[in-house]
Amino acid sequence: MVTNVNGNVQKETLLEVKNLNVDYLASNGTVHAVTDVSFTLRRGEILGLAGESGSGKSTLAYAITRLLRPPAMITGGEILYYPGSARENGETSRLKWTHLPKNGKGEHIKDKLAKDEVQPKEALDLLQLSPAQLLEIRWNDLAIVFQSAMNALNPVMNIGTQIMDVLQTHRPHMGQDARKQRAVELLQLVGIASDRLRSYPHELSGGMRQRAIIAIALALSPEILIMDEPTTALDVVVQREILTEITRLQQQLGFSVIFITHDLSLLLELADHVAIMYAGRIVEKASRRDLYLHPRHPYSYGLLNSFPTLHGPRRIMAGIPGSPPDLRAVPPGCAFHPRCPLAFDACSRVFPPLQPVPGQESGQTVACHLYDARFNTEPPSTSDLAAKYEALAEGSGIQ
Amino acid sequence: MNNLVQAPEGANTELHPGPILEAAHLRKLFPLGSWNPFGAKLAVHAVEDTSLALYPGRATALVGESGSGKTTVARMLAGLYSPTSGAIRFRGEPAKLNDGSRLRSYRRHVQLILQDPFSSLNPIHDVRYHLGRPLHIFGHAHNNAQETEQILSLLNRVNLSPAEQFIQKFPHQLSGGQRQRVAIARALAVQPEILLADEPVSMLDVSIRLDVLNLLLRLKNEERLALLFITHDIASARYFAEDTLVMYAGQMVEGGPSDEVIQQPRHPYTQLLVSAAPDPARLTADDDKRLTDLPARGEIPSLIRPPSGCRFHPRCPHAMPVCKQRFPRRTELGNGRWTHCFLYGDGEISTEKSEQFTSAAGLVDQTEVKGE
Numbered sequence: 001m002v003t004n005v006n007g008n009v010q011k012e013t014l015l016e017v018k019n020l021n022v023d024y025l026a027s028n029g030t031v032h033a034v035t036d037v038s039f040t041l042r043r044g045e046i047l048g049l050a051g052e053s054g055s056g057k058s059t060l061a062y063a064i065t066r067l068l069r070p071p072a073m074i075t076g077g078e079i080l081y082y083p084g085s086a087r088e089n090g091e092t093s094r095l096k097w098t099h100l101p102k103n104g105k106g107e108h109i110k111d112k113l114a115k116d117e118v119q120p121k122e123a124l125d126l127l128q129l130s131p132a133q134l135l136e137i138r139w140n141d142l143a144i145v146f147q148s149a150m151n152a153l154n155p156v157m158n159i160g161t162q163i164m165d166v167l168q169t170h171r172p173h174m175g176q177d178a179r180k181q182r183a184v185e186l187l188q189l190v191g192i193a194s195d196r197l198r199s200y201p202h203e204l205s206g207g208m209r210q211r212a213i214i215a216i217a218l219a220l221s222p223e224i225l226i227m228d229e230p231t232t233a234l235d236v237v238v239q240r241e242i243l244t245e246i247t248r249l250q251q252q253l254g255f256s257v258i259f260i261t262h263d264l265s266l267l268l269e270l271a272d273h274v275a276i277m278y279a280g281r282i283v284e285k286a287s288r289r290d291l292y293l294h295p296r297h298p299y300s301y302g303l304l305n306s307f308p309t310l311h312g313p314r315r316i317m318a319g320i321p322g323s324p325p326d327l328r329a330v331p332p333g334c335a336f337h338p339r340c341p342l343a344f345d346a347c348s349r350v351f352p353p354l355q356p357v358p359g360q361e362s363g364q365t366v367a368c369h370l371y372d373a374r375f376n377t378e379p380p381s382t383s384d385l386a387a388k389y390e391a392l393a394e395g396s397g398i399q
Numbered sequence: 400m401n402n403l404v405q406a407p408e409g410a411n412t413e414l415h416p417g418p419i420l421e422a423a424h425l426r427k428l429f430p431l432g433s434w435n436p437f438g439a440k441l442a443v444h445a446v447e448d449t450s451l452a453l454y455p456g457r458a459t460a461l462v463g464e465s466g467s468g469k470t471t472v473a474r475m476l477a478g479l480y481s482p483t484s485g486a487i488r489f490r491g492e493p494a495k496l497n498d499g500s501r502l503r504s505y506r507r508h509v510q511l512i513l514q515d516p517f518s519s520l521n522p523i524h525d526v527r528y529h530l531g532r533p534l535h536i537f538g539h540a541h542n543n544a545q546e547t548e549q550i551l552s553l554l555n556r557v558n559l560s561p562a563e564q565f566i567q568k569f570p571h572q573l574s575g576g577q578r579q580r581v582a583i584a585r586a587l588a589v590q591p592e593i594l595l596a597d598e599p600v601s602m603l604d605v606s607i608r609l610d611v612l613n614l615l616l617r618l619k620n621e622e623r624l625a626l627l628f629i630t631h632d633i634a635s636a637r638y639f640a641e642d643t644l645v646m647y648a649g650q651m652v653e654g655g656p657s658d659e660v661i662q663q664p665r666h667p668y669t670q671l672l673v674s675a676a677p678d679p680a681r682l683t684a685d686d687d688k689r690l691t692d693l694p695a696r697g698e699i700p701s702l703i704r705p706p707s708g709c710r711f712h713p714r715c716p717h718a719m720p721v722c723k724q725r726f727p728r729r730t731e732l733g734n735g736r737w738t739h740c741f742l743y744g745d746g747e748i749s750t751e752k753s754e755q756f757t758s759a760a761g762l763v764d765q766t767e768v769k770g771e
Contacts, residue, residue, distance in 0.1 A: 053604045205698050235464040236631060238698060240675035262605050268679035292679050306605050308638030310661060310678050316616075317638070319609030323574055393613075 015041040020077035029328035048271030056280040143217035160197035207238035279335035286364040296366040318393035341388040418452035425485035458626040460640035468649040477511040510586035514598040516578035533588040576607035648710040655736030
């Protein structure tokens with residue numbers, strides 16, 4: 001926490017993604033999987049990324065971790081990482097930062113930092129790092145939890161060995177006993193009994209495997225944990241246990257999380273801030289309360305309305321009509337306009353940039369002409385969005 | 400003895416003349432091979448004493464975690480597995496599923512939609528083949544012109560338009576939602592009265608789920624199909640089905656009208672399921688209040704040696720000594736609701752009635768369907 005000039009307590013920036021572009025170079029056309037994505041992850045924050053399949057969520061996660069392989073190419077942008085000066089948990093064997101480049105992209109970031117008291121530290125552009133430097137950043141500072149726990153664990157090594165493997169690679173000076181002790185500690189941290197250290201992945205249930213993966217991810221106490229649909233393959237009860245565990249660990253250890261999922265209802269309970277992606281772009285960013293109470297983008301509303309609720313009147317809900325666009329040929333203007341029940345003529349011509357919602361101070365931003373005074377003087381309320389979608393539901397012919 | 404699921408109260412008797420498909424006390428064991436011929440014979444106790452009834456124009460949801468036996472129930476109803484004991488009755492007549500021609504005539508009425516449309520369609524055949532096969536096998540189409548006409552109308556019924564284009568597509572040219580629509584059309588080609596949908600939307604993308612659910616709802620309402628909707632998502636059960644049955648580890652634990660079961664869950668397992676479901680409405684003014692702890696932890700036990708009595712007792716926060724000894728009988732809670740839980744009694748009220756009912760219906764001793 002840093003107190004800025006105004007005296008407000010503001011969480012410092014940990015990761016800043018600026019205008020990131022990722023393309024897949026396919027023989028039958030370039031797929032623009034991530035286009036001009038910018039967001040900020042603050043220290044100790046859970047940032048949710050939601051969207052349909054093919055909206056570029058996972059590609060974004062892989063780009064941040066530099067795990068993309070050809071034909072994927074990062075064609076532009078910066079991923080700035082502001083490493084913490086001192087680790088609160090006092091890890092001594094941590095590799096030093098000094099021999100890493102101070103700033104990959106020249107002086108303009110330093111100039112910017114000089115002006116901005118909130119971010120006093122050196123920034124690293126993850127996209128400029130060499131393979132050897134990446135090796136140090138990965139897992140030390142940036143860990144990732146993949147969707148399928150069964151495929152992420154090595155089936156012929158027991159989970160204890162897999163945790164100790166990480167420690168052996170990144171902490172070569174750590175003795176064997178210390179490594180084993182840390183492995184036991186980690187398993188207990190995620191709620192697995194320590195006698196499971198010698199268990200093989202097939203001997204564990206799906207939930208336990210996912211916990212083991214989280215234990216491996218936390219082995220070096222990273223500052224950023226990226227979770228790519230970590231609970232999709234799990235049952236509701238197990239999913240809830242894992243999510244509770246993540247929240248508890250996050251509060252205990254203070255790392256930041258980028259949580260990727262298609263299940264927006266789950267994200268609203270978990271994340272501090274939520275970014276909605278559509279066709280490779282972020283179309284809305286808001287705090288979870290703002291997004292739940294008044295989603296601004298028609299796509300966000302549609303996504304939110306795609307989940308049947310546990311309470312309230314039972315009514316026919318209409319999903320979002322149509323299907324996501326082919327990313328080789330994204331519709332001109334707003335990519336969502338062919339599916340949007342509120343589209344008007346400007347939507348197919350003019351591209352909507354991500355802008356703050358007028359008259360709202362909580363930092364909700366949306367990429368929609370409905371909130372742009374140049375095109376629409378009366379921004380719709382949430383009930384207007386609801387009415388349009390309900391008209392769709394009535395049109396679908398179900399009572 | 401449990402009685403069968405009765406027609407819901409307030410149901411119009413003309414609209415709901417009675418169950419079209421009933422299952423009584425279904426039980427399924429899967430024997431396990433053992434290396435030791437003298438050792439104890441082991442079996443997976445997948446489903447115990449399950450009774451349910453499906454009505455035309457009504458949807459019944461079967462909810463539970465993986466491993467609770469939901470799919471096994473659907474497969475028994477579809478005639479893919481033969482029950483170890485218990486009976487299936489179609490329009491009041493015992494369904495005999497033990498030889499090919501009887502099974503085929505049964506499947507004329509009962510069709511199954513599988514979970515994964517990526518593996519339930521044959522990748523080397525086009526849509527015309529997938530839909531033409533059931534039309535020919537069940538004698539609905541006698542020549543190519545009839546076949547094409549019926550396939551086009553099926554594709555239109557499942558909102559795949561323009562149908563002329565879809566008829567020649569192969570599964571790999573279709574998206575997940577479109578494939579599931581083809582799978583639904585394939586089930587409809589038989590002209591069944593009963594659709595068994597085994598997690599029909601869990602493999603689909605969020606925005607497409609509602610479309611497919613709404614399609615099934617429309618079919619249910621317009622064509623008066625009886626639907627069994629198997630899901631692990633309790634919120635979609637409430638959205639989709641009039642009645643909800645909750646299964647745990649092969650045992651039916653609670654059932655009744657969906658709204659009541661989900662809004663006032665009685666059985667501790669149903670309470671656990673409901674509290675585990677994501678619910679943004681829990682977001683209150685207290686912004687820091689995050690995920691609350693669950694009333695119970697753990698996972699479904701091994702069904703090879705399942706816990707004695709009520710199988711939920713190792714996880715149940717209210718477990719009593721009696722829970723380990725035997726499975727509670729069915730307790731009627733009124734308004735068509737029932738539960739198997741000692742917290743609400745031990746079924747004293749309903750026992751007598753149910754025995755009369757089952758003996759009158761001639762369901763006892765009609766258990767040998769096919770030896771396993």
